[in-house]
Amino acid sequence: MNTAKVSESIHFQQKLGEETGYLKMIWQRFFKHHMAVTGTVVFLLIVLMAVLAPWLAPMDPNRVDPVSFQSAPSAAHILGTDDVGRDVLSRLLYAARVSLSVGLGAVAIYVMIGTLIGAVAGFFGGWIDGLLMRITDIFMSFPYLMVILVLVSVMGPSLTNIIVVLGVLGWPQVARIVRGSVLQIKQMDYVKAAVALGYSAPRIVFSHILPNAFAPILVNATFGMANAIITESSLSFLGMGVQPPTASWGNMLTQAQSLTVLSSQPWMWLPSGFMIVIAVLSINFMGDGLRDAVDPKSFR
Amino acid sequence: MNTLLEVKGLKKYFPIRAGLLGKTQGFVKAVDDVSFTVHEGETLGIVGESGCGKSTTGRSIIRLLEPTAGDVVFKGQNLTGLKGEELRKMRRDLQIVFQDPYASLNPRMTVGAILEEPLKIHGLAGTTERRQRVKDLLDIVGLTEHHYNRYPHEFSGGQRQRIGIARALITKPKLIVADEPVSALDVSIQSQILNLMKDLQEQFQLTYIFISHDLSVVRHISDRVGVMYLGRMVELAPKHELYDNPQHPYTQALLSAVPHPDPREVRERIILSGDVPSPANPPTGCAFHTRCHACMEICKTDRPELKQTTEGHWVACHLY
Numbered sequence: 001m002n003t004a005k006v007s008e009s010i011h012f013q014q015k016l017g018e019e020t021g022y023l024k025m026i027w028q029r030f031f032k033h034h035m036a037v038t039g040t041v042v043f044l045l046i047v048l049m050a051v052l053a054p055w056l057a058p059m060d061p062n063r064v065d066p067v068s069f070q071s072a073p074s075a076a077h078i079l080g081t082d083d084v085g086r087d088v089l090s091r092l093l094y095a096a097r098v099s100l101s102v103g104l105g106a107v108a109i110y111v112m113i114g115t116l117i118g119a120v121a122g123f124f125g126g127w128i129d130g131l132l133m134r135i136t137d138i139f140m141s142f143p144y145l146m147v148i149l150v151l152v153s154v155m156g157p158s159l160t161n162i163i164v165v166l167g168v169l170g171w172p173q174v175a176r177i178v179r180g181s182v183l184q185i186k187q188m189d190y191v192k193a194a195v196a197l198g199y200s201a202p203r204i205v206f207s208h209i210l211p212n213a214f215a216p217i218l219v220n221a222t223f224g225m226a227n228a229i230i231t232e233s234s235l236s237f238l239g240m241g242v243q244p245p246t247a248s249w250g251n252m253l254t255q256a257q258s259l260t261v262l263s264s265q266p267w268m269w270l271p272s273g274f275m276i277v278i279a280v281l282s283i284n285f286m287g288d289g290l291r292d293a294v295d296p297k298s299f300r
Numbered sequence: 301m302n303t304l305l306e307v308k309g310l311k312k313y314f315p316i317r318a319g320l321l322g323k324t325q326g327f328v329k330a331v332d333d334v335s336f337t338v339h340e341g342e343t344l345g346i347v348g349e350s351g352c353g354k355s356t357t358g359r360s361i362i363r364l365l366e367p368t369a370g371d372v373v374f375k376g377q378n379l380t381g382l383k384g385e386e387l388r389k390m391r392r393d394l395q396i397v398f399q400d401p402y403a404s405l406n407p408r409m410t411v412g413a414i415l416e417e418p419l420k421i422h423g424l425a426g427t428t429e430r431r432q433r434v435k436d437l438l439d440i441v442g443l444t445e446h447h448y449n450r451y452p453h454e455f456s457g458g459q460r461q462r463i464g465i466a467r468a469l470i471t472k473p474k475l476i477v478a479d480e481p482v483s484a485l486d487v488s489i490q491s492q493i494l495n496l497m498k499d500l501q502e503q504f505q506l507t508y509i510f511i512s513h514d515l516s517v518v519r520h521i522s523d524r525v526g527v528m529y530l531g532r533m534v535e536l537a538p539k540h541e542l543y544d545n546p547q548h549p550y551t552q553a554l555l556s557a558v559p560h561p562d563p564r565e566v567r568e569r570i571i572l573s574g575d576v577p578s579p580a581n582p583p584t585g586c587a588f589h590t591r592c593h594a595c596m597e598i599c600k601t602d603r604p605e606l607k608q609t610t611e612g613h614w615v616a617c618h619l620y
Binding site: 190 | 364418
């Protein structure tokens, strides 16, 4: 979302506030967006899957069944077993936890960093703005995946490290969006009134400006979550992500690197591939719905 | 009457930046050497057309904008030098009411939160007392305590302006800069708000600087009126004196443009030709000389000082 669009949506939300509650209106428009509602339902199911994994999973995801490895789906193992005899269904359920933690964790970190940097740049302006935005430009010009690979291999591949690395590298876009919104909102009279009333700068930024810049941040965070999940899967697939035996949809896909598995044992890679697609699609649908709901130009 | 506020040689120049490196190419002289005093308990009206610097003057006084030069002395203390904590403490005494009631209230906060926050920040009342004071004030400005938990979008323009006035009042200020407070409202609502402001002035011994482009509104509410043109104060006089006996050619032209309720009355209309010159490059001498019907040679070279012609009547014109 570019700055012009953000400013438009801010203007729009202030105008709309006159007629109905802004959040109520967004909710109504989101609810009319069928794909978004579907996406939300699917996403909530995945969340449930992750939360209830210990109760849903038929067995311990790391338990090796010595008698049946690489076995096709059967009554004992509904989705079959993998090459060392672990239950695919159980691993699939537990892997949802990994993907969601990466999605939520990385986005939480980078939304915080980006919001802080963008707000400081936009509010104080001048050389502070110039400096922070040039740093943002530099971060944006990194070859993303390569830097992540290097950092993860230096820090050692683990779930925490992936979350930290994705979080630390993902903020520039948020910073730009927030800066644009803050520049716009800073000109509103209610911010001037806050200055005239002698409020401190942090109070003005955090309780008067940022709550009004919430919508574009939320939209960006949603898409960011889908991206983080894809990136984690790619890293795990390459062996630089979540390490076995911990299950992740990405490292479950690793087995598909073998041609035999790819062609004749689809139960070992199809479910995890499917889950990645479903998770990312559902989140992106939610994001689309949110974006349309806050975008003044997409009246339905 | 005691002097509450004294503005001396106030200037606000906005730099014009251009080029790749943002080099300063010149200045927009929004306020150029304005001086006046405001007495305790009075309403000083400031009129002028768009872009004459009346809002900039108001905002520079309460330090929403940093003045380029000049002094603003409030109750014997120079505001222009204040910093940090001292400035924040002083802000309590100087408040502002904005023009646009739709942009001046935070859409995410309830009326109660908007009005309680200043009390909390300045430590003016405890938690329970705060709530009571806000409710009392809502009542005073013509709303009810049921509005306490409502959001701004649930109100009409006039009601919002009442909330804006309540916010300016909550810290019990001495001076309120009213920056076109009724210009965005319907005519019927305008008079309600003006009367409210008059009542509040009496009740709380307020002093107003009332900025407007509407001559009738200013006439209704003000005790004295200042006329601004291109960043300068050209005439300043008690209300009746100014409206009955305007001396500056600009004031005369301005007043002749006010519609009169009696259509049979034949009046002379002074039509100004041309446009207001750019404040980035104001004319030399008197800023008004390019459009003045009484322009003399001296007007093109020497800037006239604001001087007193009769008791309390100040004019910046070489004619007097």
